[in-house]
Amino acid sequence: MDQLMKLGPFAAIARLWNDLSSAQRAVVVAFIALAVVVGTFTALIASKPRMAVLFSGLASEDAGAIVQKLNDEKVPYELSGDGGTVEVPADKVYDLRLKMATQGLPQGGSVGFEIFDKSNFGMTEFTEKMNYQRAMQGELTRTICQLRPVMSARVHISIPQDNVFTSEQEIAKASVALKLRRGMPLSDEQVGGIVHLVSSAVEGLKPENVDIVDQDGNVLSDGASGGAGALSANQLKLKRQYENEVASNLQSMLSRIVGSDKAVVRVSADMDFDQKQVKAERYEPAPAGAAPAAGQTGVLTSQETSTETYNGSGAPPALTGNMPRNASPGGDKYNRSTTTAQYQVSKTIEETVNSPGQVTRLSVAVLLDKSVPSSQVASIRDAVSTAAGINQTRGDQVTVQAVAFDKSTQKQVDKEMAAASRNELIGIVAKNAGAVVLLLGFLMVLRSIVTGIKVQAPFSPATGQAAYEPQVVEHSAAVQNADAQLQKTSDQTQGDLPVEVTQSNPEELARLVRSWMAEQ
16 A cells, blocks of 8 residues: 555555455446436535525516516526415515515505505596595405415495485495405404404494404404494303303313323204393381281381360360351360371392393213213213213203214324424435435445455566565454465476465465455
8 A cells, every 4th residue: 555655646556456356346337427416416406595585475567567666686486376475585684675565565365555656637627536445445455365364355345425415325344255364263352453454544434334254254244343232242252252161171181091082072052042030129017016906017117196175165266167057165174185297118129130141051072082982971070970060950951972083184184294204304314314325425436446446466577576566454463474484485486386385274274365366
């Protein structure tokens, strides 16, 4: 090896190549080809930037305009989601969003008040009103799309013409169609916010005249968002909250008993939201002995007695004019007694107010997987009845049945998750395994070269001796001694086996021959 290092690099490589066997040369060529392929693949993966979402849920007009701007900027991009999602390198997302915002992109697929930026002197009054309506619809659409659950929106406004007769004036109406993101429904507060947003932006539009639907045709607001309609929404929210709370408690209990994926609980509650006020007045008689006279009841609060007495001849003054002319007054007596008493009747007033939201009937349904032993069904039914507060007198019901669960969807989800994890692992390995493969291949080829090369010494014609000492890699000490003895007699035998070595040490000679045969 030291002699090879003294040669030039190309001469050393050429000598190493000439000393390789055909199999070793094939290994070297295969390794070089593998290194080129792995290096190219690794370079491609490393040079590909990590993509991030620039905009999603774009209309066709906005997507086309944004792609045109990206082409002008020579920014690589990818389209997905039926062309509605644009992805760009992650390190350029925020910069590109700012640039697009300065150019008014995305516009949300609608026209706003920028429609009036270009004045048209030949515009009629009807065209001006229609453009104003289009601009109002577009601005409302853009505002509604700022809500996180909303992917896209369409707003339609009906603005009636002014009428000189107030009784014949038509009312303004509006309808909103929403496309919501998957798994992100609108809350009641958000629906109410959209209703008030639209009604406040349009003159003469009342909240009860705004209708909202989603992409599935579900009515989110039918114009009854105020007054009694709002009360109905609150009642429904309270009912769902109670049902979900009971179902959650039962589900957590059953998950500890049969497993998390072996029980399904559903609860339905009938609730009375009528507010009842009961007022009762009850009159009670006076206690025993409190009545001052027979036939009287109550409590004596005050009593006043006046007595009038008259003695003498003649009639009382009040009777003087009624006496006959020939009658003479006699010695009569006149007595009068007057008693005035006030009684207070005992009265009790009771006023009872029943708050709304009382549960009038509760129904609970529990489905168990067939893997649950049938002997546990009865005990599970009793536990569910107790935990849910079932009252048989008001007609509550509990149903517990064992059925076969369909687990195909869960299996498909697990399969997709496993595939996603596997693909992610493959990506990581592909990005980092190139260098490892190259290193291992290089070590294998180097080991093959080092263990298989034997450099034979050429002879100098002037001296008849070797130009450099022969080197045999990984020979035993005995083989090297035998080879040295052969070297001493090489000028005498000129290729014949030395007789002295054959006779003195035949075992070492045999090992040397086997080593040469293995190298060939």
